[in-house]
Amino acid sequence: MKRAIFPGTFDPFTIGHYSIVIRGLAFFDEIIIGIGLNQTKKTLFSVEKRIEMIHQAFENEPRVKVMSYNSLTVDFALSVDAGYVLRGLRTVGDFEYERTIADTNRKLTGIETVILFTESEYSYISSTVARDLISYGKDISLFLPPNVKL
Numbered sequence: 001m002k003r004a005i006f007p008g009t010f011d012p013f014t015i016g017h018y019s020i021v022i023r024g025l026a027f028f029d030e031i032i033i034g035i036g037l038n039q040t041k042k043t044l045f046s047v048e049k050r051i052e053m054i055h056q057a058f059e060n061e062p063r064v065k066v067m068s069y070n071s072l073t074v075d076f077a078l079s080v081d082a083g084y085v086l087r088g089l090r091t092v093g094d095f096e097y098e099r100t101i102a103d104t105n106r107k108l109t110g111i112e113t114v115i116l117f118t119e120s121e122y123s124y125i126s127s128t129v130a131r132d133l134i135s136y137g138k139d140i141s142l143f144l145p146p147n148v149k150l
């Protein structure tokens with residue numbers, strides 16, 4: 001069984017994240033979406049709400065699970081017996097960051113990172129912009145996966 005984790009903050013989970021997971025299912029038998037809680041930054045959405053949104057998005061996809069974690073990402077991967085970390089890449093800016101983390105994770109544990117390029121129609125979508133729009137009272141349905149309501 002090939003199992004990957006898809007780690008992130010997902011504040012909120014967007015259609016960009018959704019697309020990476022759906023495409024990732026072509027490579028993995030199971031993907032566990034891991035909501036990392038070890039950051040000091042305050043989130044707009046509670047972890048319960050983020051889990052609920054992800055459940056809505058994947059209610060017909062039993063190969064996708066969601067969990068939260070409080071540890072180093074690779075320790076979370078080991079604890080769920082996942083050999084891979086799935087990530088999405090939007091910009092050159094993402095690239096340097098992802099490479100450093102991927103190299104560190106592989107050196108520490110042998111866990112490989114698999115990176116998919118974002119579909120171009122979703123490359124402008126980010127959780128940060130979604131939160132900004134919400135703070136000005138705007139509708140963000142366009143940013144959300146199918147079937148997900150705030």
Ligand code: ADP
Nearest residue numbers: 007008009010016017020087088089118122125
């Ligand atoms: P983090 O705090 O780890 O960056 P995010 O929730 O922002 O967590 O993102 C999780 C993963 O999803 C990262 O690999 C990120 O590059 C990817 N991602 C974010 N937005 C998009 C998007 N619009 N399209 C594809 N991948 C994305």
